Amino acid sequence: MSEGRRRSGGRRGHSDAVKVNATPEPAYIKRGINIFQAWNDAQIDRIMARGEEIVEQIGVNITDNEEALELFASVGAKIDGGRVRINGGVLREIIQTAPSEFTQHARNPERNIVLGGNNTVLSPNYGSPFVRRGDEERRYGTIQDFQDLVKLAYLSPGLHHSGGTICEPCDIPVNKRHLDMIYAHLRYSDKPFMGSVTAGTRAQDSIDMAKIVFGDEFVNNNCVMVSLINANSPLAWDGTMIDSMLTYAKNNQACIISPFILMGAMSPITVPAALAQAYAENLVGLALTQLARPGAPALFGVFLTSMSMQTGAPTFGTAEDFLAVNGAVNIGRKLNLPVRTAAGLNGSKMPDAQAAYEMTATLMASALAGSNFVMHTAGWLEGGLVASFEKFVMDAEMNMIVARLLRGQELDDNSLAVDVYQEAGPGSHFLGTTHTQNNFRTAYYASKAADYDAFETWKDNGSKSASERATFMWQKMLSEYQAPPLDETKDKALQDFIAKRKGDMADSWIS
């Protein structure tokens, strides 16, 4: 009668690791359950008031970008060298032109996403120089890895987005790899994607390539890219990032304004203070998008994580990370802007239990808070240094579960099963009832990366860990991958564009 033993589990049954869904998943999550607010309204107000003090009294450094300084001067900022101080209320006024909700178009319209409001979009890993796949040691990423990860994201219903720098293709010169990355997103996927931000010219290349596929006029009038604009925390913006930001904003493409903060190093160590600073940095970045082009789409974004005070290393999935993300989403909601957070984070070197504890804790933090755009939700390993193929497919399944959680459940006569006890009564079971038969296909979703076979079956299959099984999953997915159709003329035009742009530049392996 002890609890662990009163179970029907262990029925023999063999199941493929990769199954086809009965119905296609929606392109993004429309939340049906309540949001979780760990902080009270009054607390968020106080944090925001402190953020506005910071931007007014301390200010923000803007380096190497005269245009930005001029834009801020034009709205009454005090400019002292590169230091910009400005009234917080003025900035809040300026950012009111940014849309509270907007559509990012995918080249397959069924994959369009809506950012903001009650919607959540889960996006894959971003920015890792290394990859881990199968039995290989950790090594630098290549364009082949990049294309493979784009294909896996395309095939994963738990990912609503193709992401951006899903790993660094380190075998391509630094000044040219953005072309191959954008091409991979456009060629091997039809999900929405992110543009290059490492230089204003590369932002422009991203836009030009999007125009080849979507058409000039369509891109002028619609958002087809969201791009990650990191602040140089604390309280600094560098000219290159701002160049990319201004390029996107002027072209009506969405900027994700995102302080990247290891709390304790790049901000004060306490969560409320870190949030206040992140808000101050956002106010400046968001305002700049609207000064460049009022109405340009933009996201209030944060990357906030704790650090080990013993070693200075970033730590992930802590209580403080959870509370920071929850507070940030609340701030963004108060601004009536779409919010971007990060999840799937962890410091593990391999796709093991540590990776999964921290991944899940960070994913719950973002998802339950109601974040609109969640980056890094699949594949992130080792503090972001590594894109793991095994973790990618396991995470994408965890995303499926979180998507169902956020969508919630209908409460109606069917889900209350009002007639079921006419077929099954006290002491019996429900497996054969009409209600079960009518509902079992959609009642539950369990991770396809999980093994629920009986111990003996699992042992007969080689006693494989989740990450060992995940190797089989991604290999099978890649072996069965078929590219979504792309008009041959457009494909040719993309390739010509890339060839021309590459021909214009000498290789650089530095920046």
Place this chain on the structure above:
Amino acid sequence: MSEGRRRSGGRRGHSDAVKVNATPEPAYIKRGINIFQAWNDAQIDRIMARGEEIVEQIGVNITDNEEALELFASVGAKIDGGRVRINGGVLREIIQTAPSEFTQHARNPERNIVLGGNNTVLSPNYGSPFVRRGDEERRYGTIQDFQDLVKLAYLSPGLHHSGGTICEPCDIPVNKRHLDMIYAHLRYSDKPFMGSVTAGTRAQDSIDMAKIVFGDEFVNNNCVMVSLINANSPLAWDGTMIDSMLTYAKNNQACIISPFILMGAMSPITVPAALAQAYAENLVGLALTQLARPGAPALFGVFLTSMSMQTGAPTFGTAEDFLAVNGAVNIGRKLNLPVRTAAGLNGSKMPDAQAAYEMTATLMASALAGSNFVMHTAGWLEGGLVASFEKFVMDAEMNMIVARLLRGQELDDNSLAVDVYQEAGPGSHFLGTTHTQNNFRTAYYASKAADYDAFETWKDNGSKSASERATFMWQKMLSEYQAPPLDETKDKALQDFIAKRKGDMADSWIS
């Protein structure tokens, strides 16, 4: 400038896997953040109304327990054979005598817990016949394993409770092992614990042993045990469980009323219907405790999980599990009773990524909903069949994080760091500021089971997975374990009691 690379991580530094806390952890969690309610009030009301229909129209089977049938008959229930049908409003009225909050006393008063209200208590694994530890294959648990797990729970600040059948000591006859289990909790720990429920006489033995340590009068007037009373879902209670329940309730000891439901098998397959049934079963069980002794402490409890419709195996950490637990806690709160849920659940055969994804998802579900007593939060593996030593210590660290999350953060001038920018401005860092120095000891808590060293350091240390490091953790803990003091006279009296009771019975290996 890509996000994964803008990090200070990887500073070399070596840290022991097991560290001593600077300050002792509180004995339980007093929640400081808001609760998360996935369901709306009106939805919970509708589910409860359906549950009351079930108890009135379908009823519940009670087998082999005349006393329970007489108690229900005395309050107007219709008894038809063993089927009890009764008005839901009557049952709600009866259970109002149960306390909304009560103290479970530990033999060390500093370990006392308060169940109910804004409090959360995290308790370890319960009921597993098998164990996994170190390199050993899965095997049946022994009393040595049991004692070791009790010691680990004692040493883990992430566990507020010693639990009950933390694993099954299968080397002791079934009819005698409860004596050795209760002794282990009393001798090797001073945290609160759970009593035996496998027979009314064993419940009485548990009470008698507690009286030796706490004193007769103290036990008569105070709760010193909480014990798990599982319903035989659907809609049935068996006589043995009720015997134990009545024994505890009459002695003023707390019963955890808990349907154990694999949704789809032991209840209808849809979450709202499963919740309605679990509520109906609770109403009957809770009422019985109050009919036996008005005012006896009792918990509204559930174990609810989804199942694979392909194989019939239970699945864990799904969206449906999360929503079920969240709804259950809401129901318990509406009844103004302490609530018991389960977390740390997973179907994995080893302490790998699957185990951790599912563990964390289930822990977040219980913790954020505001469950008061969460069972199975450390060590549970393979659907509860296995108590894993490695997972035990990793889970206990995840519990520490969740405890900090629930406690929340102060919002004051210090946490807003109002003066910090006088020492560190835009573009600088905060590591050396007075604010950081004043706060770094308490600012963050990262799992001691996690590795945040640089890749090279980790590799030099043998490229160990989280579970491999966890082996070292529990071995070190056990090697350094020191038993809390126990009065020698009481210890002798406990041993005499056990010897006498064992002498009274022939060994039984069946029940």
